[in-house]
Amino acid sequence: MLHRIPVRDLRLGMYISSVDCSWLDNPFWRSRFLLKTQADLERLRRSGIAMVTIDDDRGIGLAPPPAPALPNPFPAQAESPALVVERRANRPRRRRIDELERARETVERSKEAVQRMFNDARLGHAVQMTEVAPLVEEIAASIERDRSAIINVTRLKDKNEYTYLHSVAVCALMMNLARQLGLPEGEVQQAGVAGLLHDIGKMATPIEVLEKPGKLDAEERRIIEDHPSAGHRLLKDSPDVSAIALDVCLHHHERIDGRGYPEGLTEAELSVHARMGAICDVYDAITSHRPYKDPWTPAEALSKMLSWEGHFDRRLLTAFVASIGIFPTGGLVRLHSNRLGIVLTSEGERWTTPTVRVFHDVVAGAAVAVEDVATHNAEGGDPIIRGEQGETWFGDAWPRMLDDLMAGRAPHAPLARGVEQAA
Template sequence: MIKKVPVSQLCVGMYVQDLGGSFLDHSFWRSSFLISNDRKLQKLQKSRLEWVLIDTDRGVDVRGDVPGAPVHGPAAAARTGGAAAPQAPAHAATSEQQAFDDAREILDGSRDQVKQLFAETELGNKIDLNQIHGLVQDMADSLDGHPDALTSLARIKKADQYLYAHSVSVAALMTSLARTMRLADEHVHLAGMAGLLHDIGKVRDPAEAPGKIGRPIQPPQELLHQHPGAGAAVLRADSAIPPEVVEVCLHHHERMDGKGFPDQLAGKQIGLLSRMAAICNFYDEMTSSRPYRKGWDPAFTLFKMLQSEGQFDMDVLGAFVRTVGRYPVGSIISLVNSELGLVVAQNRDLPEQPVVKVFYSIRWAHAIPERRVNLAEPDCGSAVQPVRAPVDWAQSGLPVPPVVG
């Protein structure tokens, strides 16, 4: 049911179907979204909007009568002696499916906007910082509602979208990692900005440019080594870009042992945000498929990163593992009953026991009817198979089902 509601009566859990005003009255770039947290609610209340349209089938209804608006669902029941308080329906936007749908919408819109930003930069125009701020805020809001949805879906990239899709993915990972590390809100925002702009030095590379088909072969090292300096030069030309963002663009390929590039910095000579970016950038690159190689399994990637010597800040890497989970959503893990399960959700208090979608029998080497299993439940009938080194199942060509659906 679509209802017209004054902004003063909005609450967390409502689904905004349409913003009732000009784009000059607010800073939202999407016209429909879930009010998933207090930050987004306050942003609406501080806007110049007087009313919005909500969809009560996708979120909670109003608490109390709205003059001139029909009353339906849980709110009506509460006023007629039924349910004591308005509650979201079982299929409301707060569900896992809706969280992934909202995250997919954010990613699609973000990729389009980053494509536009990079194209404007290639033409020599200034970066629209208001647009950057809006993108980072939407990512932060999505992470508040469902931390795994945005970062897991961001790994999915089309060949002709890779540059800006990768930038959006690193921004989401950087924002989420900064939250895990309990950085101040200002630094969380800077982390997201830096993720979006860290590869802007590639805009003049014809094979990486937005709208171009991905590389048929792996790029040469000398070309790879040029983009940090090129990007930093672009960002320095705009005095409004924070120096921390410029520093990440220049140093996200440095290593803790001093063997990185372009300046061979070592240890704490590398800024904290750059050390974070080195991890987020590597993880997203290795878990993403390119025309010249297939992406690694997320859990296998974490294992390889933890085994690396001298490449990453291990304290920050530990925080990153806590951020994405020991078995990130999208990982394929072996179970004790000779089955494979696709990780579809995390149990934050029990990171070694995620929720999986069982889909394959190792013993019989064929797909089996899918079933959802929460490994944290004592009577679930399964468990993770302890292994010395995880298998990179992403390379095996198995008929892997989607995470959601």
């Protein structure tokens, strides 16, 4: 059963089902987890987050009522209430600025290391996993502290650094998605390695072709489309490169309808890692600032990707949307009030605070009257606490429910699968 409790009442062994804050302020990159370490507990207490929801079916339950407190023989010096309020108000913002700075440093170091690796590869040297692994760990640590920082920092790429920064970004996106999917830790790391190395075959592509802004002719296209195979050949000859990295390198330009390259494989023939790679690769490419094109905003990019037929694995793409924490029109989200709703508009400045059409109460496990609500805190709204996946809650009924909701009708739907399964 779910209980919403103050952070101060959290104890080790409780299972956190959601954290009451926007994705921008969430100190964790996991949205649900068993609270196992004192460090995580401390981090939550320091985060400025007031409330969390716990699931006592998956962890320990609420604490018994506290024993009467003994008087403290060493009372701390009182702090001025105004100071306490000011410190609390500044805390999440300061933490975020610090993490952006740290993310910038991580990205700079990673970019230089990837550049060295590409140069070595160009000279015919094998990739050294001893150099790759610490980089991936550093990027993973940055995501763990603040998943949006590194992803935002890598969006701005100039011409000379595009491929290197793109590698760092795809590494971060792959690990973030792997976490969202609940893959085991080892696989999360391997997904990161795969992201970092997926375009290493571009070391063999002439720079004029790589950076040509206009349309490519047939020969240039052939040269570009050789980079997955060239990368795969290089990685195959490097020691200790995992099957996941080899697979993603060779297959990140495949499409589920079989119209990708180099092998034209179809959905059933592509591994989950290759399908993840295709999503992370395209997302970073279309949201990046490039000299010759304006980038799409994250919300625009996700909306477009969701509308393309035949490119991506639909379920993985939905998980990806949830992993980014951005809310495209039609996306399912959970609000602070523990209601589920779909995003109605998410444009421009409003992509983190769109209007949401609510229809289901998570705690009651029941439908509620369809209603459009604001999510902007300052406007007295009900803030979004995270993205959800419609299929996880409502199975195959979800696409039809979504149609009903978008049309303003109460969804013609079975009950949700229940709090226990979905939470």
